């Protein structure tokens with residue numbers, strides 16, 4: 001058996017994301033031994049085509065296929081040993097992680113989604129990123145209420161049962177925190193895609209359109225210009241949403257990926273405001289108030305504003321502009337061998353569908369158009385893939401998304417020209433990953 005063959009097209013995954021302590025030590029000491037527990041490549045079929053022949057010949061004497069392992073010669077576990085299924089024990093390193101630098105108080109912090117290890121466009125509910133301003137709560141649905149008041153003919157208080165009897169919709173949307181990728185403004189090259197872009201997740205959400213509830217309460221169509229959404233947690237999270245948007249595609253949600261919301265994500269009720277920065281998707285939703293002007297709540301007048309180069313503050317910026325990132329190979333991973341790789345990543349736009357994604361392996365000089373996996377949905381993540389033969393030389397990987405409005409994802413330099421360097425929010429710049437000759441992938445900023 002040859003290590004060369006075994007290693008072809010294999011990625012050594014990011015230390016924080018996947019490796020056991022022994023493997024981390026291996027990375028640190030630079031030993032390049034055969035990686036027993038390797039990350040299955042998303043484009044496995046294509047790898048097989050390219051590398052398959054040689055691998056098949058080499059693999060004939062492989063004891064892992066010749067000798068029967070214990071699981072083939074013994075009784076397995078019974079049904080419902082785990083009444084609620086769990087990931088394989090071999091996947092225990094694929095978890096949400098918090099950044100030690102960011103977390104001072106765990107109740108007011110972020111846990112990032114491990115984008116480097118996910119496939120397709122749906123984020124498993126247990127890996128959906130978490131952002132709480134004052135901790136998460138597990139609310140008894142029988143005690144939870146939603147009030148709609150303000151400029152409405154009939155103010156109402158709904159129980160969960162009331163809401164779940166209403167006509168519902170299920171739609172796939174991303175939620176991205178406005179602060180996602182914020183560290184890159186200051187040229188802080190955080191090591192992995194989990195930390196650069198992991199305040200991003202995508203789920204199938206089920207609930208009743210907010211428009212249905214507003215109609216049900218007879219909202220004032222003449223003077224009702226804005227709604228305020230309020231959460232039931234201790235943070236007193238409140239956000240203004242313009243009425244046109246509220247009536248368009250905003251959903252009052254109880255379902256996430258086929259089951260009830262997870263408590264961390266707002267159980268039993270949250271707002272989902274598609275395409276808009278995450279903070280507007282108020283969790284543990286308890287009230288919608290209709291008003292005639294923006295409410296200037298703390299979470300929009302003081303927080304979630306961008307400090308511009310001329311010293312003014314940009315407020316009420318809400319849409320998450322077109323953006324993309326290569327999730328593999330990405331920072332912290334190692335290419336074990338030159339040869340074929342499937343470059344894969346995610347693209348999204350708060351303004352609609354992704355039209356095209358281009359990928360460069362030479363720092364933006366040449367671009368090729370990637371394949372988009374279907375479905376390509378509005379205000380949802382879109383998965384892209386492109387073939388790449390790594391020649392073993394240094395390379396700089398970039399992706400550039402274009403949405404259906406024609407918006408082209410900017411370079412970091414273009415963004416800085418307009419926005420300066422003092423922003424925290426809304427960084428949708430092209431991300432660059434450097435591949436060194438050693439195979440090490442790292443976060444770099446390229447003009």
Ligand SMILES: Nc1nc2c(c(=O)[nH]1)N[C@H]1C(S)=C(S)[C@@H](COP(=O)(O)O)O[C@H]1N2
Nearest residue numbers: 129130131132133177231237265278279283
């Ligand atoms: N009630 C309430 N809603 C909230 C928050 C919160 O702290 N309390 N955090 C907001 C922020 S800043 C974001 S980015 C999203 C994150 O949603 P998630 O935790 O489900 O990923 O929820 C938003 N809704």
Ligand SMILES: [Mo]
Nearest residue numbers: 177178278279
């Ligand atoms: Mo956020």
